[in-house]
Amino acid sequence: MARSASGGGKALVVYLMAGRETPELAEAAVSGGADVIEIGFPFSDPLADGPVIRRAAERALADGMRTAACLECVAKTRARIRTPIVPMTYASLLEAYGYERFAEDARTAGADGLIVADLPVDAHPELPRIQLVAPTSTDERVKLAGEQTAGWLYLVSLTGTTGARDSLSTEADGLVRRARGLTTVPLYVGFGISTPEQAAAAGRIADGVVVGSRAVETAEEGPKALLEYVASLRSALDAV
Numbered sequence: 241m242a243r244s245a246s247g248g249g250k251a252l253v254v255y256l257m258a259g260r261e262t263p264e265l266a267e268a269a270v271s272g273g274a275d276v277i278e279i280g281f282p283f284s285d286p287l288a289d290g291p292v293i294r295r296a297a298e299r300a301l302a303d304g305m306r307t308a309a310c311l312e313c314v315a316k317t318r319a320r321i322r323t324p325i326v327p328m329t330y331a332s333l334l335e336a337y338g339y340e341r342f343a344e345d346a347r348t349a350g351a352d353g354l355i356v357a358d359l360p361v362d363a364h365p366e367l368p369r370i371q372l373v374a375p376t377s378t379d380e381r382v383k384l385a386g387e388q389t390a391g392w393l394y395l396v397s398l399t400g401t402t403g404a405r406d407s408l409s410t411e412a413d414g415l416v417r418r419a420r421g422l423t424t425v426p427l428y429v430g431f432g433i434s435t436p437e438q439a440a441a442a443g444r445i446a447d448g449v450v451v452g453s454r455a456v457e458t459a460e461e462g463p464k465a466l467l468e469y470v471a472s473l474r475s476a477l478d479a480v
Contacts, residue, residue, distance in 0.1 A: 250477040251275045251392075251448025252439070253428060254455050254470055255328065257282060257296040258310040259303060261459075263317040268463035269455070270323045273474025278355065278450065279317065281310040281329040287358060292453040307337050311349045318350025326370065328355040331363075339367055353390055361385045370394050375411040379422060386423025394450065395419060395429045397442070416445045436476035443480040449473075 254274040256262050258281055266277045280289075282297035282305050289297070305313070310327070317325055327346055334342050334356065346354060354369040361371050361384050371385035374396040386393055397412035412429055419427050429442040430450030442449040451473060458469040 250443040250446075250480055251426070251428060252470070252474055252477055253278055253326075253430070253448060253450040255280060255293075255450065255452035256459055257293065257300050257456055258305050258313045259300050260313075262313050263320045264463050265459045265466055266317045266323075266325075267320045268467040269470045270321045272467040272470030274323065274470050275448070276324045276326060277317065277321065278326045278328050278452075279310070279314055280452075281305075281307060281327055281333060283330045283333060285330075285332075287330075290453060292456055296456050307333055307342070311345050314346065314349040314351050324352040325350060326353040326355055327351050328357065331356055331359045334359075334367075339364055343367055355394065361388055372396055373415070373419065375415050379418065382419050383422040386419070386425050389425055392426040392428050392448065393419065393423060395427055395446065397429050397431045397433070412442065413445055436472045439473045440476040440480050443477045449477065 252274050253276040254269045255278040256265055256269070258279050262279060269277060280293065280297065282300035284301065314325055314327060343354070354367070355372070356367075356369055357372065359369070361381060365388065368390040370391060370393070371389035372394040373382045373385045377385070395412070395415050397415065416427055416429065426447040428448035428450055429446040430452065433439055433442055433449050433451050434454035439449050439451065455466065455469065459466045
């Protein structure tokens with residue numbers, strides 16, 4: 241699904257909000273070196289997201305990006321890239337749409353996985369998805385998440401919401417070390433990673449990194465700016 245699982249390098253996951261420009265932006269991100277494109281489905285109460293992604297979600301909702309339109313966005317993105325695409329959404333959207341229906345429609349659209357930010361690891365085990373764990377997760381939860389996750393385990397590097405930080409969270413190293421002792425699946429670190437230096441720091445301890453808020457901000461400047469930003473992250477990871 242990504243470099244750490246198959247190619248031996250550090251995986252780079254780039255998050256983009258679903259929208260009309262997303263397919264072109266995703267193509268630019270892949271050209272810059274992204275291994276996975278995570279497409280956020282806008283939600284009115286995104287508990288895990290900080291101000292940048294919240295504002296992007298508000299704009300997307302105002303532009304009519306509901307679940308069906310987001311799935312269409314995934315399909316249009318799939319038509320432009322071969323890189324894995326992972327929708328990121330919230331349980332309330334799946335409750336309204338239907339869990340099984342969503343899983344089937346996402347697969348049909350070309351999605352390779354799924355992240356549901358607020359769905360507990362032991363809820364809806366029939367729904368294959370990438371699991372998230374945080375510094376507050378117990379060892380039992382981390383172990384279960386590793387057993388249940390589809391492809392890789394998403395390590396939330398800090399206690400809080402998404403958003404750029406001045407440095408990599410001090411909680412990240414401890415969480416990675418703990419997870420290493422509890423699961424053998426690839427570990428990708430996200431939340432608070434925005435600079436090449438932070439990406440490299442995360443890459444030194446984990447198998448991959450997830451970059452969200454800064455990628456969304458840069459995407460507002462257009463595909464060229466996003467390509468150059470992602471390329472800077474890719475270069476930093478390749479040097480690890």
